[in-house]
Amino acid sequence: MAIGPIRKPGIKKSAPKTVARRKAALKKLLSKSHPAFAGRLTRLEKLCENSSSASVCVPISTLAPEPFDVIKNFYVVVQSEEDCYVATLFDANISSSGDSQEEAVANVIDLTVMIFRSLENEDDSKLGPAIVRQKHALQSLIRRS
Amino acid sequence: MSSGITKEHAEKIAAKLEAVVEKGDKHDLAKIYHDGKRIAQYGIRRGSKKDSSHAYISSQIFVSKRDCLNLAKCPLSRDGWIEILKEKGKIEEE
Numbered sequence: 001m002a003i004g005p006i007r008k009p010g011i012k013k014s015a016p017k018t019v020a021r022r023k024a025a026l027k028k029l030l031s032k033s034h035p036a037f038a039g040r041l042t043r044l045e046k047l048c049e050n051s052s053s054a055s056v057c058v059p060i061s062t063l064a065p066e067p068f069d070v071i072k073n074f075y076v077v078v079q080s081e082e083d084c085y086v087a088t089l090f091d092a093n094i095s096s097s098g099d100s101q102e103e104a105v106a107n108v109i110d111l112t113v114m115i116f117r118s119l120e121n122e123d124d125s126k127l128g129p130a131i132v133r134q135k136h137a138l139q140s141l142i143r144r145s
Numbered sequence: 146m147s148s149g150i151t152k153e154h155a156e157k158i159a160a161k162l163e164a165v166v167e168k169g170d171k172h173d174l175a176k177i178y179h180d181g182k183r184i185a186q187y188g189i190r191r192g193s194k195k196d197s198s199h200a201y202i203s204s205q206i207f208v209s210k211r212d213c214l215n216l217a218k219c220p221l222s223r224d225g226w227i228e229i230l231k232e233k234g235k236i237e238e239e
Binding site: 081082083084086088093094095096097098106107110111114115118122126127128129130131 | 149167169170171172174176179181182183184185186187188190197198199200201204205207234235236237
């Protein structure tokens with residue numbers, strides 16, 4: 001069952017234009033009565049706008065329960081893209097996606113382990129330059145327990 | 146629903162680039178070979194919907210999103226893609 005936004009009974013939801021007008025009027029009042037607060041409010045609004053599209057850096061220090069150790073902590077960068085989140089291990093050029101940031105990170109870790117397993121016994125002579133770089137980058141970050 | 150590169154596109158690209166697909170728990174790994182060498186690879190999320198976004202694939206195969214969609218939708222061939230990779234130094238000239 002889909003759950004809609006919770007509204008108090010008897011209170012009508014205002015149209016976006018009305019909300020924007022009321023917000024502007026309130027800000028005008030605030031800037032007259034408390035100019036310092038109005039400035040802070042504007043800065044906070046900008047921060048909120050930026051944070052929804054900003055990248056998030058997630059430190060990875062363990063691959064448990066996978067039987068691999070992290071040699072040195074590495075970072076996965078999560079970015080909002082289209083209608084999903086894309087997580088990338090830039091050191092090894094490995095990306096995956098998910099419906100949430102957590103899912104995207106879990107997916108890129110799963111794919112990283114899968115690629116490591118697939119490359120660990122592969123001879124460099126059978127790999128193109130980009131994949132050789134990927135293999136060596138992975139070997140500098142993780143190893144079998 | 147995604148407006149860009151979807152799982153369906155990812156699967157079409159794998160077929161077009163004659164990728165060898167290795168099955169995993171959460172991903173299938175599409176491994177692409179040229180002259181007997183593995184030159185690129187990317188993960189396709191298992192269990193996700195056909196229209197789920199796989200926007201990250203373009204960077205994994207070293208092309209723009211437009212070229213990635215062109216691979217899926219036809220205008221760009223495997224040979225055309227190989228040429229792009231040679232220009233970018235991602236594979237060695239024979």
